Amino acid sequence: MSGHSDHPSFEDICTHWGEDPERYLGSVVPPIFQNSLFSAPNVDIRSRKTGRYIYTREANPTTDILNAKLAALEGAEEARCFASGMAAISAALMSQLRNGDHVVCVRHVYYPARTLLQDYLKRFGVEVSFVRGTDVEDFEQALRPNTRVFYLESPTSINLWLQPIEAVCALARERGVITIIDNTWATPIFQRPVQMGVDIVVHSASKYLGGHSDVLAGVVCTSRRHIEAIHREMSLIGGILDPFAGWLVLRGLRTLPTRLRQHQQNAMQVAQWLCEHPAVHNVLYPGLPSHPQHELARCQMSGFSGLFSFTLKRNSREAAVSVVDALKVFRIGVSWGGYESLALPMLIEDYDGQQRWGLRVHIGLEQPESLISDLERALRHAEDKGH
Numbered sequence: 001m002s003g004h005s006d007h008p009s010f011e012d013i014c015t016h017w018g019e020d021p022e023r024y025l026g027s028v029v030p031p032i033f034q035n036s037l038f039s040a041p042n043v044d045i046r047s048r049k050t051g052r053y054i055y056t057r058e059a060n061p062t063t064d065i066l067n068a069k070l071a072a073l074e075g076a077e078e079a080r081c082f083a084s085g086m087a088a089i090s091a092a093l094m095s096q097l098r099n100g101d102h103v104v105c106v107r108h109v110y111y112p113a114r115t116l117l118q119d120y121l122k123r124f125g126v127e128v129s130f131v132r133g134t135d136v137e138d139f140e141q142a143l144r145p146n147t148r149v150f151y152l153e154s155p156t157s158i159n160l161w162l163q164p165i166e167a168v169c170a171l172a173r174e175r176g177v178i179t180i181i182d183n184t185w186a187t188p189i190f191q192r193p194v195q196m197g198v199d200i201v202v203h204s205a206s207k208y209l210g211g212h213s214d215v216l217a218g219v220v221c222t223s224r225r226h227i228e229a230i231h232r233e234m235s236l237i238g239g240i241l242d243p244f245a246g247w248l249v250l251r252g253l254r255t256l257p258t259r260l261r262q263h264q265q266n267a268m269q270v271a272q273w274l275c276e277h278p279a280v281h282n283v284l285y286p287g288l289p290s291h292p293q294h295e296l297a298r299c300q301m302s303g304f305s306g307l308f309s310f311t312l313k314r315n316s317r318e319a320a321v322s323v324v325d326a327l328k329v330f331r332i333g334v335s336w337g338g339y340e341s342l343a344l345p346m347l348i349e350d351y352d353g354q355q356r357w358g359l360r361v362h363i364g365l366e367q368p369e370s371l372i373s374d375l376e377r378a379l380r381h382a383e384d385k386g387h
Protein backbone atom coordinates (compact mmCIF):
# COMPACT_ATOMS: atom_id res chain seq x y z
CA MET A 1 0.00 0.00 0.00
CA SER A 2 1.22 3.50 -0.73
CA GLY A 3 1.25 6.35 1.74
CA HIS A 4 -1.25 8.55 -0.14
CA SER A 5 -3.98 10.03 1.99
CA ASP A 6 -6.72 8.31 -0.06
CA HIS A 7 -4.90 4.99 0.47
CA PRO A 8 -3.40 5.19 3.95
CA SER A 9 -0.61 2.70 4.67
CA PHE A 10 -1.08 -0.21 7.06
CA GLU A 11 1.19 1.59 9.52
CA ASP A 12 -0.93 4.76 9.32
CA ILE A 13 -4.19 2.86 9.80
CA CYS A 14 -2.80 0.98 12.81
CA THR A 15 -1.59 4.19 14.47
CA HIS A 16 -3.29 7.61 14.04
CA TRP A 17 -5.77 7.00 11.24
CA GLY A 18 -9.46 7.25 12.21
CA GLU A 19 -8.70 8.83 15.59
CA ASP A 20 -9.35 12.39 16.72
CA PRO A 21 -7.66 13.07 20.09
CA GLU A 22 -9.34 16.51 20.28
CA ARG A 23 -12.69 14.79 20.71
CA TYR A 24 -11.33 13.13 23.84
CA LEU A 25 -9.64 16.01 25.74
CA GLY A 26 -6.43 15.48 23.76
CA SER A 27 -6.05 11.93 25.03
CA VAL A 28 -3.43 10.32 22.77
CA VAL A 29 -5.08 6.93 23.26
CA PRO A 30 -8.85 6.74 22.67
CA PRO A 31 -10.75 6.18 25.92
CA ILE A 32 -12.62 2.99 26.74
CA PHE A 33 -16.32 3.82 26.64
CA GLN A 34 -17.13 1.12 29.18
CA ASN A 35 -20.82 1.97 29.42
CA SER A 36 -23.90 0.00 28.45
CA LEU A 37 -26.13 2.95 27.56
CA PHE A 38 -25.89 6.55 26.40
CA SER A 39 -28.23 9.09 27.94
CA ALA A 40 -29.68 12.20 26.35
CA PRO A 41 -30.74 15.57 27.76
CA ASN A 42 -34.16 15.46 26.10
CA VAL A 43 -36.40 12.96 24.34
CA ASP A 44 -36.20 14.48 20.87
CA ILE A 45 -32.48 14.04 20.32
CA ARG A 46 -32.57 10.46 21.53
CA SER A 47 -33.24 9.14 18.04
CA ARG A 48 -30.69 7.30 15.96
CA LYS A 49 -31.13 9.89 13.20
CA THR A 50 -29.18 12.40 15.26
CA GLY A 51 -26.16 10.09 15.08
CA ARG A 52 -25.94 9.74 18.85
CA TYR A 53 -25.01 6.50 20.49
CA ILE A 54 -27.88 4.72 22.25
CA TYR A 55 -26.86 1.31 23.55
CA THR A 56 -23.55 -0.58 23.40
CA ARG A 57 -25.06 -3.73 21.89
CA GLU A 58 -25.82 -1.61 18.81
CA ALA A 59 -22.74 0.61 18.70
CA ASN A 60 -20.00 1.99 20.94
CA PRO A 61 -17.41 4.73 20.19
CA THR A 62 -14.37 2.63 21.22
CA THR A 63 -15.55 -0.32 19.14
CA ASP A 64 -16.37 1.99 16.22
CA ILE A 65 -12.75 3.19 16.02
CA LEU A 66 -11.68 -0.44 15.84
CA ASN A 67 -14.37 -1.28 13.23
CA ALA A 68 -13.15 1.56 11.01
CA LYS A 69 -9.49 0.55 11.28
CA LEU A 70 -10.18 -3.12 10.55
CA ALA A 71 -12.37 -2.24 7.53
CA ALA A 72 -9.60 0.04 6.22
CA LEU A 73 -6.93 -2.64 6.72
CA GLU A 74 -9.01 -5.14 4.74
CA GLY A 75 -9.96 -2.57 2.09
CA ALA A 76 -13.60 -3.28 2.95
CA GLU A 77 -16.38 -0.71 3.23
CA GLU A 78 -17.56 -1.83 6.65
CA ALA A 79 -16.61 -4.00 9.63
CA ARG A 80 -18.26 -5.19 12.83
CA CYS A 81 -16.42 -6.67 15.78
CA PHE A 82 -17.61 -9.64 17.79
CA ALA A 83 -16.83 -11.29 21.12
CA SER A 84 -14.72 -14.02 19.48
CA GLY A 85 -13.68 -15.36 16.11
CA MET A 86 -16.43 -17.97 16.34
CA ALA A 87 -19.05 -15.27 17.02
CA ALA A 88 -17.84 -13.51 13.84
CA ILE A 89 -17.85 -16.73 11.81
CA SER A 90 -21.32 -17.77 12.97
CA ALA A 91 -22.69 -14.27 12.30
CA ALA A 92 -21.22 -14.30 8.77
CA LEU A 93 -22.71 -17.72 8.00
CA MET A 94 -26.10 -17.14 9.63
CA SER A 95 -26.48 -13.77 7.90
CA GLN A 96 -26.44 -15.59 4.54
CA LEU A 97 -28.03 -18.99 5.15
CA ARG A 98 -31.60 -20.15 5.18
CA ASN A 99 -33.31 -23.51 5.54
CA GLY A 100 -32.58 -25.56 2.39
CA ASP A 101 -29.32 -23.78 1.49
CA HIS A 102 -26.09 -25.62 0.68
CA VAL A 103 -22.54 -24.64 1.64
CA VAL A 104 -19.29 -25.78 0.04
CA CYS A 105 -16.57 -25.66 2.69
CA VAL A 106 -12.85 -26.43 2.73
CA ARG A 107 -12.40 -29.63 4.69
CA HIS A 108 -9.47 -28.53 6.85
CA VAL A 109 -11.12 -25.34 8.15
CA TYR A 110 -10.84 -24.39 11.81
CA TYR A 111 -12.55 -27.32 13.49
CA PRO A 112 -15.32 -25.48 15.41
CA ALA A 113 -16.33 -23.77 12.13
CA ARG A 114 -16.62 -27.23 10.60
CA THR A 115 -18.74 -28.43 13.55
CA LEU A 116 -20.95 -25.36 13.27
CA LEU A 117 -21.68 -26.22 9.64
CA GLN A 118 -22.03 -29.99 9.82
CA ASP A 119 -23.77 -30.40 13.20
CA TYR A 120 -25.28 -27.15 14.39
CA LEU A 121 -26.56 -25.54 11.18
CA LYS A 122 -27.80 -28.95 10.01
CA ARG A 123 -30.54 -28.55 12.63
CA PHE A 124 -31.73 -25.53 10.66
CA GLY A 125 -31.81 -27.44 7.37
CA VAL A 126 -28.46 -26.28 5.99
CA GLU A 127 -26.51 -28.82 3.90
CA VAL A 128 -22.74 -28.82 3.59
CA SER A 129 -20.14 -30.47 1.35
CA PHE A 130 -16.50 -30.53 2.36
CA VAL A 131 -13.89 -30.31 -0.39
CA ARG A 132 -10.10 -30.36 -0.63
CA GLY A 133 -10.28 -26.87 -2.06
CA THR A 134 -6.79 -26.64 -3.52
CA ASP A 135 -8.26 -26.26 -7.05
CA VAL A 136 -11.26 -24.34 -8.31
CA GLU A 137 -12.61 -27.61 -9.80
CA ASP A 138 -13.17 -28.91 -6.25
CA PHE A 139 -15.74 -26.14 -5.74
CA GLU A 140 -17.24 -26.50 -9.20
CA GLN A 141 -17.87 -30.24 -8.77
CA ALA A 142 -19.54 -29.69 -5.38
CA LEU A 143 -21.95 -27.03 -6.68
CA ARG A 144 -25.67 -27.74 -6.35
CA PRO A 145 -28.64 -25.66 -7.48
CA ASN A 146 -29.12 -24.57 -3.84
CA THR A 147 -25.47 -23.69 -3.15
CA ARG A 148 -25.47 -20.36 -1.38
CA VAL A 149 -22.01 -20.00 0.23
CA PHE A 150 -18.39 -21.01 -0.47
CA TYR A 151 -16.58 -21.00 2.88
CA LEU A 152 -12.78 -20.66 2.56
CA GLU A 153 -9.80 -20.53 4.86
CA SER A 154 -6.51 -19.91 3.07
CA PRO A 155 -4.08 -21.10 4.14
CA THR A 156 -5.66 -23.61 6.50
CA SER A 157 -4.15 -23.50 9.96
CA ILE A 158 -2.93 -27.10 10.42
CA ASN A 159 -1.79 -28.39 7.04
CA LEU A 160 -1.36 -25.00 5.34
CA TRP A 161 -3.23 -25.71 2.11
CA LEU A 162 -4.31 -22.78 -0.04
CA GLN A 163 -7.36 -22.13 -2.18
CA PRO A 164 -6.98 -20.19 -5.45
CA ILE A 165 -9.02 -17.27 -4.13
CA GLU A 166 -9.49 -15.25 -7.30
CA ALA A 167 -10.60 -18.25 -9.36
CA VAL A 168 -13.00 -19.47 -6.66
CA CYS A 169 -14.53 -15.97 -6.42
CA ALA A 170 -14.96 -15.76 -10.21
CA LEU A 171 -16.83 -19.07 -10.17
CA ALA A 172 -18.92 -17.93 -7.19
CA ARG A 173 -19.94 -14.69 -8.90
CA GLU A 174 -20.91 -16.55 -12.07
CA ARG A 175 -23.17 -18.87 -10.03
CA GLY A 176 -24.57 -16.31 -7.60
CA VAL A 177 -22.73 -17.82 -4.63
CA ILE A 178 -21.50 -15.71 -1.67
CA THR A 179 -17.85 -16.17 -0.67
CA ILE A 180 -16.69 -16.04 2.96
CA ILE A 181 -13.02 -16.40 3.91
CA ASP A 182 -11.28 -16.84 7.24
CA ASN A 183 -8.19 -14.61 6.83
CA THR A 184 -6.79 -15.17 10.33
CA TRP A 185 -3.51 -16.80 9.25
CA ALA A 186 -2.32 -14.13 6.81
CA THR A 187 -3.99 -11.05 8.33
CA PRO A 188 -4.73 -8.12 5.97
CA ILE A 189 -1.01 -7.27 6.11
CA PHE A 190 -0.20 -10.30 3.94
CA GLN A 191 -3.49 -11.08 2.15
CA ARG A 192 -6.34 -8.82 0.93
CA PRO A 193 -9.26 -11.10 -0.01
CA VAL A 194 -11.70 -8.25 -0.80
CA GLN A 195 -9.41 -7.18 -3.64
CA MET A 196 -9.57 -10.73 -4.98
CA GLY A 197 -13.38 -10.66 -5.02
CA VAL A 198 -14.31 -12.17 -1.65
CA ASP A 199 -17.66 -10.92 -0.28
CA ILE A 200 -17.12 -11.41 3.46
CA VAL A 201 -13.82 -11.64 5.39
CA VAL A 202 -13.76 -13.02 8.94
CA HIS A 203 -10.96 -13.08 11.51
CA SER A 204 -10.22 -14.38 14.92
CA ALA A 205 -8.73 -11.18 16.36
CA SER A 206 -7.66 -13.35 19.31
CA LYS A 207 -4.65 -14.25 17.12
CA TYR A 208 -2.44 -11.69 15.34
CA LEU A 209 -4.78 -8.68 15.39
CA GLY A 210 -4.82 -8.68 19.20
CA GLY A 211 -1.37 -10.21 19.13
CA HIS A 212 -0.62 -10.59 22.85
CA SER A 213 -2.70 -13.63 23.91
CA ASP A 214 -4.69 -11.43 26.29
CA VAL A 215 -8.01 -10.95 24.49
CA LEU A 216 -10.72 -12.88 22.63
CA ALA A 217 -12.26 -11.05 19.68
CA GLY A 218 -13.49 -11.48 16.12
CA VAL A 219 -14.37 -9.31 13.16
CA VAL A 220 -16.44 -9.46 9.98
CA CYS A 221 -15.34 -7.14 7.14
CA THR A 222 -17.62 -6.69 4.15
CA SER A 223 -19.42 -4.31 1.78
CA ARG A 224 -22.31 -1.95 2.50
CA ARG A 225 -24.50 -4.46 0.69
CA HIS A 226 -23.94 -7.15 3.33
CA ILE A 227 -23.27 -5.13 6.46
CA GLU A 228 -26.90 -4.66 7.43
CA ALA A 229 -27.39 -8.42 7.68
CA ILE A 230 -24.18 -8.75 9.72
CA HIS A 231 -25.22 -5.91 12.01
CA ARG A 232 -28.56 -7.63 12.53
CA GLU A 233 -26.82 -10.84 13.64
CA MET A 234 -24.72 -8.74 16.00
CA SER A 235 -27.61 -6.96 17.65
CA LEU A 236 -30.11 -9.85 17.67
CA ILE A 237 -27.81 -12.72 18.68
CA GLY A 238 -25.83 -10.26 20.76
CA GLY A 239 -22.28 -11.63 20.42
CA ILE A 240 -20.77 -8.16 20.51
CA LEU A 241 -17.26 -7.20 21.52
CA ASP A 242 -16.93 -5.70 24.98
CA PRO A 243 -15.46 -2.15 24.73
CA PHE A 244 -12.52 -3.02 26.98
CA ALA A 245 -11.65 -6.03 24.81
CA GLY A 246 -11.99 -3.74 21.78
CA TRP A 247 -9.55 -1.32 23.34
CA LEU A 248 -7.06 -4.16 23.86
CA VAL A 249 -7.33 -5.10 20.19
CA LEU A 250 -6.75 -1.42 19.28
CA ARG A 251 -3.60 -1.50 21.38
CA GLY A 252 -2.44 -4.75 19.77
CA LEU A 253 -3.13 -3.34 16.32
CA ARG A 254 -0.61 -0.51 16.81
CA THR A 255 2.25 -2.94 16.21
CA LEU A 256 0.55 -5.34 13.77
CA PRO A 257 2.69 -4.54 10.68
CA THR A 258 5.89 -4.52 12.75
CA ARG A 259 5.06 -7.77 14.53
CA LEU A 260 4.06 -9.56 11.35
CA ARG A 261 7.33 -8.67 9.62
CA GLN A 262 9.22 -10.18 12.57
CA HIS A 263 7.02 -13.29 12.82
CA GLN A 264 7.64 -13.84 9.10
CA GLN A 265 11.42 -13.44 9.42
CA ASN A 266 11.65 -15.72 12.46
CA ALA A 267 9.33 -18.36 10.98
CA MET A 268 11.29 -18.45 7.73
CA GLN A 269 14.56 -18.95 9.61
CA VAL A 270 13.15 -21.79 11.73
CA ALA A 271 11.35 -23.41 8.75
CA GLN A 272 14.52 -23.38 6.63
CA TRP A 273 16.50 -24.90 9.48
CA LEU A 274 13.89 -27.65 9.95
CA CYS A 275 14.02 -28.50 6.21
CA GLU A 276 17.66 -29.58 6.66
CA HIS A 277 17.06 -31.64 9.80
CA PRO A 278 17.43 -35.43 9.35
CA ALA A 279 14.50 -36.23 11.72
CA VAL A 280 12.09 -34.05 9.74
CA HIS A 281 10.03 -35.53 6.90
CA ASN A 282 8.39 -32.39 5.49
CA VAL A 283 7.92 -28.75 6.42
CA LEU A 284 4.52 -27.32 5.48
CA TYR A 285 5.09 -23.58 5.19
CA PRO A 286 3.75 -21.68 2.14
CA GLY A 287 6.75 -19.33 2.30
CA LEU A 288 9.12 -22.15 1.32
CA PRO A 289 9.75 -22.85 -2.38
CA SER A 290 9.27 -26.56 -1.54
CA HIS A 291 5.59 -25.96 -0.64
CA PRO A 292 3.51 -27.42 -3.51
CA GLN A 293 1.45 -24.20 -3.73
CA HIS A 294 4.33 -21.76 -3.24
CA GLU A 295 3.70 -20.06 -6.61
CA LEU A 296 0.02 -19.53 -5.79
CA ALA A 297 1.02 -18.32 -2.32
CA ARG A 298 3.34 -15.71 -3.82
CA CYS A 299 0.57 -14.58 -6.19
CA GLN A 300 -2.16 -14.10 -3.62
CA MET A 301 -0.15 -13.23 -0.50
CA SER A 302 2.50 -10.59 0.04
CA GLY A 303 4.06 -12.38 3.01
CA PHE A 304 3.82 -15.32 5.39
CA SER A 305 3.04 -15.39 9.06
CA GLY A 306 4.44 -17.46 11.92
CA LEU A 307 2.22 -20.56 12.07
CA PHE A 308 3.21 -23.77 10.28
CA SER A 309 3.55 -27.53 10.64
CA PHE A 310 6.22 -30.13 10.04
CA THR A 311 5.99 -33.92 9.91
CA LEU A 312 8.44 -36.41 11.38
CA LYS A 313 10.32 -39.30 9.76
CA ARG A 314 9.45 -41.36 12.85
CA ASN A 315 5.76 -41.28 12.08
CA SER A 316 4.05 -41.96 15.40
CA ARG A 317 2.05 -40.10 17.98
CA GLU A 318 4.63 -41.05 20.64
CA ALA A 319 7.44 -39.46 18.63
CA ALA A 320 5.52 -36.21 18.14
CA VAL A 321 4.49 -36.07 21.80
CA SER A 322 8.02 -36.73 23.02
CA VAL A 323 9.43 -33.88 20.87
CA VAL A 324 6.77 -31.47 22.13
CA ASP A 325 7.25 -32.54 25.75
CA ALA A 326 11.00 -31.92 25.50
CA LEU A 327 10.59 -28.29 24.36
CA LYS A 328 11.44 -25.61 26.91
CA VAL A 329 11.25 -22.26 25.08
CA PHE A 330 8.15 -23.23 23.12
CA ARG A 331 5.10 -23.50 25.33
CA ILE A 332 2.51 -26.24 24.80
CA GLY A 333 -0.86 -24.78 23.97
CA VAL A 334 -3.69 -24.20 21.53
CA SER A 335 -4.26 -20.90 19.76
CA TRP A 336 -1.46 -18.78 18.28
CA GLY A 337 -0.72 -15.28 17.00
CA GLY A 338 0.64 -13.89 20.26
CA TYR A 339 4.23 -12.91 21.03
CA GLU A 340 5.05 -16.41 22.29
CA SER A 341 6.12 -19.58 20.52
CA LEU A 342 3.80 -22.57 20.87
CA ALA A 343 3.83 -26.22 19.84
CA LEU A 344 1.34 -29.08 19.65
CA PRO A 345 1.59 -32.67 18.39
CA MET A 346 -0.74 -33.12 15.40
CA LEU A 347 -1.83 -35.71 12.87
CA ILE A 348 -1.37 -33.76 9.66
CA GLU A 349 -2.68 -34.50 6.17
CA ASP A 350 0.19 -33.79 3.82
CA TYR A 351 -0.41 -32.43 0.33
CA ASP A 352 -0.08 -35.95 -1.15
CA GLY A 353 -3.02 -37.10 1.00
CA GLN A 354 -0.80 -39.03 3.48
CA GLN A 355 -1.55 -38.65 7.18
CA ARG A 356 1.62 -38.17 9.21
CA TRP A 357 2.40 -37.23 12.79
CA GLY A 358 4.24 -34.01 13.37
CA LEU A 359 4.16 -30.69 15.16
CA ARG A 360 2.23 -27.52 14.59
CA VAL A 361 4.36 -24.61 15.75
CA HIS A 362 3.71 -20.94 16.17
CA ILE A 363 6.93 -18.97 15.83
CA GLY A 364 6.79 -16.04 18.21
CA LEU A 365 8.98 -13.02 18.80
CA GLU A 366 11.75 -14.74 20.79
CA GLN A 367 15.21 -14.85 19.27
CA PRO A 368 15.02 -17.41 16.45
CA GLU A 369 18.36 -18.94 17.52
CA SER A 370 16.81 -19.82 20.90
CA LEU A 371 13.89 -21.50 19.14
CA ILE A 372 16.20 -23.44 16.85
CA SER A 373 18.37 -24.75 19.69
CA ASP A 374 15.21 -25.69 21.61
CA LEU A 375 13.96 -27.69 18.61
CA GLU A 376 17.38 -29.21 18.01
CA ARG A 377 17.56 -30.48 21.58
CA ALA A 378 13.96 -31.76 21.57
CA LEU A 379 14.40 -33.59 18.25
CA ARG A 380 17.64 -35.20 19.50
CA HIS A 381 15.95 -36.16 22.77
CA ALA A 382 13.17 -37.94 20.85
CA GLU A 383 15.73 -39.79 18.70
CA ASP A 384 17.61 -40.89 21.83
CA LYS A 385 14.40 -42.23 23.32
CA GLY A 386 13.99 -44.26 20.13
CA HIS A 387 10.58 -42.89 19.15
Ligand SMILES: *Cc1c(COP(=O)(O)O)cnc(C)c1O
Pocket residue numbers: 084085086087110153157182184185203204205206207216217218335
Ligand atom coordinates in the same frame (compact mmCIF):
# COMPACT_ATOMS: atom_id res chain seq x y z
C1 LIG B 1 -8.76 -19.40 16.65
C2 LIG B 1 -9.37 -19.44 15.29
C3 LIG B 1 -10.72 -19.15 15.09
C4 LIG B 1 -11.69 -18.91 16.24
O1 LIG B 1 -11.40 -17.75 16.92
P1 LIG B 1 -11.83 -17.52 18.46
O2 LIG B 1 -11.45 -16.10 18.67
O3 LIG B 1 -11.05 -18.50 19.27
O4 LIG B 1 -13.29 -17.76 18.54
C5 LIG B 1 -11.19 -19.13 13.80
N1 LIG B 1 -10.40 -19.39 12.75
C6 LIG B 1 -9.10 -19.69 12.91
C7 LIG B 1 -8.28 -19.97 11.70
C8 LIG B 1 -8.54 -19.73 14.18
O5 LIG B 1 -7.26 -20.05 14.32
